[in-house]
Amino acid sequence: METSxxxxxxxxAEFDLELRLESGRLLGPITLAYETYGTLNDRRDNAILVTxxxxxxxxxxxxxxxxxxxxxxxDGMIGPGKVLDTDRFFVICSNxxxxxxxxxxxxxxNPRNGRPYNLNFxxxxxxxxxxxxxxxxxxxxxxxLVTVMGGSxxxxxxxxxxxxxxxxxxxxxxxxxxxxxSPMAISLNAVARQAIYNDPxxxxxxxxxxxxxxxxxxxxxxxxxxxxxxxxSMQMKFGRRFSARDGQFxxxxxxxxxxYLEYNGGSFIDKFDTNSFLYLAKALDLYDVAFxxxxxxxxxxxxxxxxxxxxxxxxxxxxxxxTEEVVEILxxxxxxxxxxxxxxxYGHDSFLVEPEKFTPKVVELLDRLTAEK
Amino acid sequence: METSxxxxxxxxAEFDLELRLESGRLLGPITLAYETYGTLNDRRDNAILVTxxxxxxxxxxxxxxxxxxxxxxxDGMIGPGKVLDTDRFFVICSNxxxxxxxxxxxxxxNPRNGRPYNLNFxxxxxxxxxxxxxxxxxxxxxxxLVTVMGGSxxxxxxxxxxxxxxxxxxxxxxxxxxxxxSPMAISLNAVARQAIYNDPxxxxxxxxxxxxxxxxxxxxxxxxxxxxxxxxSMQMKFGRRFSARDGQFxxxxxxxxxxYLEYNGGSFIDKFDTNSFLYLAKALDLYDVAFxxxxxxxxxxxxxxxxxxxxxxxxxxxxxxxTEEVVEILxxxxxxxxxxxxxxxYGHDSFLVEPEKFTPKVVELLDRLTAEK
Numbered sequence: 079m080e081t082s083x084x085x086x087x088x089x090x091a092e093f094d095l096e097l098r099l100e101s102g103r104l105l106g107p108i109t110l111a112y113e114t115y116g117t118l119n120d121r122r123d124n125a126i127l128v129t130x131x132x133x134x135x136x137x138x139x140x141x142x143x144x145x146x147x148x149x150x151x152x153d154g155m156i157g158p159g160k161v162l163d164t165d166r167f168f169v170i171c172s173n174x175x176x177x178x179x180x181x182x183x184x185x186x187x188n189p190r191n192g193r194p195y196n197l198n199f200x201x202x203x204x205x206x207x208x209x210x211x212x213x214x215x216x217x218x219x220x221x222x223l224v225t226v227m228g229g230s231x232x233x234x235x236x237x238x239x240x241x242x243x244x245x246x247x248x249x250x251x252x253x254x255x256x257x258x259x260s261p262m263a264i265s266l267n268a269v270a271r272q273a274i275y276n277d278p279x280x281x282x283x284x285x286x287x288x289x290x291x292x293x294x295x296x297x298x299x300x301x302x303x304x305x306x307x308x309x310x311s312m313q314m315k316f317g318r319r320f321s322a323r324d325g326q327f328x329x330x331x332x333x334x335x336x337x338y339l340e341y342n343g344g345s346f347i348d349k350f351d352t353n354s355f356l357y358l359a360k361a362l363d364l365y366d367v368a369f370x371x372x373x374x375x376x377x378x379x380x381x382x383x384x385x386x387x388x389x390x391x392x393x394x395x396x397x398x399x400x401t402e403e404v405v406e407i408l409x410x411x412x413x414x415x416x417x418x419x420x421x422x423x424y425g426h427d428s429f430l431v432e433p434e435k436f437t438p439k440v441v442e443l444l445d446r447l448t449a450e451k
Numbered sequence: 452m453e454t455s456x457x458x459x460x461x462x463x464a465e466f467d468l469e470l471r472l473e474s475g476r477l478l479g480p481i482t483l484a485y486e487t488y489g490t491l492n493d494r495r496d497n498a499i500l501v502t503x504x505x506x507x508x509x510x511x512x513x514x515x516x517x518x519x520x521x522x523x524x525x526d527g528m529i530g531p532g533k534v535l536d537t538d539r540f541f542v543i544c545s546n547x548x549x550x551x552x553x554x555x556x557x558x559x560x561n562p563r564n565g566r567p568y569n570l571n572f573x574x575x576x577x578x579x580x581x582x583x584x585x586x587x588x589x590x591x592x593x594x595x596l597v598t599v600m601g602g603s604x605x606x607x608x609x610x611x612x613x614x615x616x617x618x619x620x621x622x623x624x625x626x627x628x629x630x631x632x633s634p635m636a637i638s639l640n641a642v643a644r645q646a647i648y649n650d651p652x653x654x655x656x657x658x659x660x661x662x663x664x665x666x667x668x669x670x671x672x673x674x675x676x677x678x679x680x681x682x683x684s685m686q687m688k689f690g691r692r693f694s695a696r697d698g699q700f701x702x703x704x705x706x707x708x709x710x711y712l713e714y715n716g717g718s719f720i721d722k723f724d725t726n727s728f729l730y731l732a733k734a735l736d737l738y739d740v741a742f743x744x745x746x747x748x749x750x751x752x753x754x755x756x757x758x759x760x761x762x763x764x765x766x767x768x769x770x771x772x773x774t775e776e777v778v779e780i781l782x783x784x785x786x787x788x789x790x791x792x793x794x795x796x797y798g799h800d801s802f803l804v805e806p807e808k809f810t811p812k813v814v815e816l817l818d819r820l821t822a823e824k
Contacts, residue, residue, distance in 0.1 A: 101700035201700040261685035261708040265677050268709040269670060273646060276666045293649045297642060301674070304638050309770065312634035318739065326737065327474035327574040329729075333736065335634040336641040356702075363706065364699065366691065394767065397682065 081157045082149065083115040083164055086140035088180060093213050100369070103200040107189065110214050111136045111180025112172035115156055116164030118218070125220045126162055127211065128152065128171040129228030129235035132302075132358050133350050135179035138171035139164075154433060161437045166448070167224065172214050174207040174235070176358050178351035181210075185287070185351050196353055197283035204231065204365050208238040215246065224447055227251035227440070229429035230396070231358070234365050237385075237404075241367065244382040248447055251440060253388045254429045256396040257374060257404040258366035263395055266305045267359040270298035274352055283353050295352045296343035303342055308392035308425030367404070378407050384414040386443050388436045390428035391421050416443070454530045455522065456488040456537055459513035461553060466586050473742070476573040480562065483587050484509045484553025485545040488529055489537030491591070498593045499535055500584065501525065501544040502601030502608035505675075505731050506723050508552035511544035512537075527806060534810040539821070540597065545587050547580040547608070549731050551724035554583075558660070558724050569726055570656035577604065577738050581611040588619065597820055600624035600813070602802035603769070604731070607738050610758075610777075614740065617755040621820055624813060626761045627802045629769040630747060630777040631739035636768055639678045640732040643671035647725055656726050668725045669716035676715055681765035681798030740777070751780050757787040759816050761809045763801035764794050789816070 088111050096106030113136045118125060128138050130151070139156035141149050150171075156162045162169050173181040176199070184199040215223065226236040226247055233255025240250040256263070274280050277294025285291055316335040324331035332340070371377040387405055389398035398419050408415040420435045422428035429436075461484050469479030486509045491498060501511050503524070512529035514522050523544075529535045535542050546554040549572070557572040588596065599609040599620055606628025613623040629636075647653050650667025658664055689708040697704035705713070744750040760778055762771035771792050781788040793808045795801035802809075 103700075197702055201702055201704075258691060260682055261689045261691065261706065262677070262680075262682040264691075264706050265685065265708050265712055268706075268712055269642075269646075269674050269677065272670050272673065272713070273642075273649070276646070276649060276670060278651065297645050297649060300645065301642050304635070304642065307635075309633055309635040309767075312638065316634045318631060318634065318637075327476075329570055329574055329733070331574075333634065333637050333641075335638050339638055339641055340645070360702070394682075 081159055082153070083140035083157050085144065086113050086115065086137070086142065086150070088113050088136050088142070090180060091214050091217055097206070097209060097213075099200055099206045100203045101200055105175070105182065105200055105202075105206075108175065108182045108210055108213070109180070109186070110172050110175070110182075110210060112170060112214060113137055113139070113150070115139050115169045116167050118168040118220070122220050123222065124166060124224060125168045125170060125215075125218070126224050127215070127226045127239070128156070128162070128169060129226060129232035130171065130174065131228070131230035131232050132362065133355070134232070135177065136171050136173040139169070151430075155437070161433070161440055162227075167444075170214070170218070172211050174358070175210045176202045176207065176354060176361060178354035183351070184283070184353035184357055199353070199357060201364075202357060202361055203369070204234040204361055205238050205242065205369070207361070208235050208242065211235070211239075212243060212246070221246070223247050224444065225249040225251055227253070229253040230255065230426065231362055237367055240383060240385060241377055241380040244380060247383050249384045249386065249443060251386045251443070252401075253436070254390055254393055254396055254426055256365070256400040258368065258400075259363055260400065263305070264363045266301060266395070267363050270301040271356060271359060273297040273301065274356060280352065285352070287351075290347060290352050292347040295347050295350070295355060296340070298355065299346040300339040300343035303339055305395045306426045308394065308423060310392055310423040311425055314423065374404070375407050375411070378404065378413070379411055381408065381413055384416070384443070386439060387415070387417040388429070388439075389417075389419055390425070391419060392423050393426045393428060395426040454532055455526070456513035456530050458517065459486055459488065459510070459515065459523070461486055461509050461515070463553060464587050464590055466590075470579070470582060470586075472573055472579045473576045474573055478548070478555065478573055478575075478579075481548065481555045481583055481586070482553070482559070483545050483548070483555075483583060485543060485587060486510055486512070486523070488512050488542040489540050491541040491593070495593050496595065497539060497597060498541045498543060498588075498591070499597050500588070500599045500612070501529070501535070501542060502599060502605035503544065503547065504601070504603040504605050505735065506728070507605070508550065509544050509546040512542070524803075528810070534806070534813055535600075540817075543587070543591070545584050547731070548583045549575045549580065549727060549734060551727035556724070557656070557726035557730055572726070572730060574737075575730060575734055576742070577607040577734055578611050578615065578742070580734070581608050581615065584608070584612075585616060585619070594619070596620050597817065598622040598624055600626070602626040603628065603799065604735055610740055613756055613758060614750055614753040617753060620756050622757045622759065622816060623754075624759045624816070625774075626809070627763055627766055627769055627799055628760075629738070629773040631741065631773075632736050633773065636678070637736045639674060639768070640736050643674040644729060644732060646670040646674065647729060653725065658725070660724070663720060663725050665720040668720050668723070668728060669713070671728065672719040673712040673716035676712055678768045679798055679800045681767065681796060683765055683796040684798055687796065747777070748780050748784070751777065751786070752784055754781065754786055757789070757816070759812060760788070760790040761802070761812075762790075762792055763798070764792060765796050766799045766801060768799040
């Protein structure tokens with residue numbers, strides 16, 4: 079049985095307009111990179127929006143070329159007969175603004191001077207990412223999405239959809255998210271930022287693409303990487319194993335966990351733009367569902383559709399209590415809400431590592447929504 | 452009532468010998484900086500050794516000058532009528548080898564070439580620190596210590612004393628420690644190290660003292676600092692407050708927690724030597740009580756004296772389960788062991804912030820030992 083969406087192509091939607099951002103600044107024109115899987119039905123009512131995390135992209139499923147080593151980042155979830163069943167649903171994944179994966183971001187050309195924005199790019203919030211996604215959903219001629227679903231920064235986007243566009247969504251599924259980023263999470267981003275600022279090649283964002291601040295970005299990524307894992311998953315994967323090629327008493331000798339972090343940080347520099355990394359970190363830090371409202375309660379009272387929440391026991395970046403605070407308020411407001419605390423040892427990354435632990439509940443919700451319509 | 456030990460002076464013990472380290476390398480001559488409070492009695496049996504953490508020093512109590520703004524780092528614990536009552540006990544605190552606070556370390560002169568060791572300093576283990584402390588206790592003419600007590604790296608030293616010098620200690624009190632450093636703790640040190648390596652001023656350790664790799668060290672310290680705090684303590688202290696002088700949409704705008712980390716990292720560079728920071732981080736990473744034994748069980752079976760352990764609920768650097776693993780083995784071995792899990796929100800630093808939560812148990816033990824003798 080074929081379960082892959084096969085060969086896919088990233089598409090680019092161009093919007094010749096200026097978007098008013100939360101900061102008050104204007105951004106435009108805007109390009110959004112996106113991919114779609116499955117077919118939009120005649121009633122245009124079978125669309126699902128998948129929202130990606132920090133360094134994610136529009137390529138959620140399938141392969142761009144037959145010889146691609148890896149498929150899209152959530153290929154296990156999206157395809158014929160899969161959780162997001164492309165025989166039934168039209169699945170959309172759009173790269174966020176601020177990113178470097180095809181959508182308008184700091185590497186894009188600033189129409190005011192013909193040069194890359196770099197630090198002239200405006201500070202954006204998650205809400206701005208969603209505002210741009212709305213343009214895409216409009217362009218595709220879709221009134222209402224069956225659901226908006228994503229993990230981490232993707233969960234924030236799902237929640238913003240539910241609160242600011244209640245008439246456009248029939249449900250939201252925020253996974254491993256938070257209602258507002260904690261000072262612990264902010265502080266981890268702060269030291270990651272500083273690692274980049276300390277790199278002389280960063281040049282206040284004016285590096286040339288071929289000479290990025292590689293050491294700073296690799297270190298920043300390694301710091302982030304730690305926060306995506308957990309004490310338990312590191313114990314399982316690395317324990318205290320020392321690198322076989324190093325002596326324990328070598329000054330530069332490394333434990334396996336160090337080598338792993340260094341390797342992963344190093345391989346990241348070819349994959350992601352430094353300024354984009356910084357702008358998206360900023361958007362994460364600024365995230366507070368209550369922004370622009372008098373309280374979280376007032377913000378959450380805007381939500382009209384059912385919401386399905388997942389948090390993971392070992393997630394210390396956005397710990398379960400942060401999801402539970404939001405769920406508790408929604409319950410007080412008598413909103414239709416379902417919450418599952420998933421026992422997983424893989425930290426924040428659990429939503430990518432053990433999706434089978436929560437996907438049955440997603441299927442249940444999608445079946446219910448499909449039966450209702 | 453006078454509760455301060457008053458004006459104190461750091462003393463320096465010189466040992467004209469070469470110490471064989473765990474690495475097999477020789478280190479000598481050796482200087483140990485130390486302070487003492489109270490009076491050694493005629494039977495020389497009222498001495499307590501206090502062991503310090505990573506960036507600590509010998510100055511645990513009192514003031515060096517009447518106008519010192521702050522007293523020693525554990526002044527609340529040490530003095531007439533205090534937990535470590537200097538009317539009864541002779542309290543010793545010695546700076547560890549590898550540090551830059553007066554004991555032999557990477558900033559010391561290498562007798563082989565008359566220049567600072569820098570990276571020619573040997574990699575040391577906590578066990579080596581203890582081996583050097585034994586020289587000092589010998590020099591002071593003390594056969595047996597009433598207790599060895601310390602937090603964090605100080606807890607490791609206390610445990611090493613109990614295991615390797617069982618005839619020299621009547622009890623040990625390890626606080627907020629671990630039986631072996633976890634890959635999570637190692638990974639945090641790994642990124643701190645990398646922050647220093649990335650600083651061009653580090654020069655593989657051959658910076659001049661007046662031109663230290665300040666940016667790298669400040670960042671490394673900020674990373675460490677995060678691991679000493681907790682999600683809850685950061686929520687209490689900072690929440691999501693934004694710096695009053697910054698705009699929320701300024702690219703370089705900071706949350707208060709960021710400013711705090713930056714300030715503390717920056718103030719650290721005048722207080723500590725970068726290479727010492729690296730060598731002590733290495734010693735922390737290498738710490739495993741089982742080193743040189745077939746198992747932790749075999750190592751812990753060497754312990755003869757009562758041990759009193761404290762761990763803190765919010766400590767995620769050396770989480771309680773790590774102390775509990777050691778305590779469990781000691782119980783299986785029928786060793787006299789007492790363990791208290793202390794409810795505190797201040798993370799790893801709890802042992803410095805809320806000592807009153809555990810000190811009654813320390814007083815109990817010391818009273819019992821004093822009554823016995």
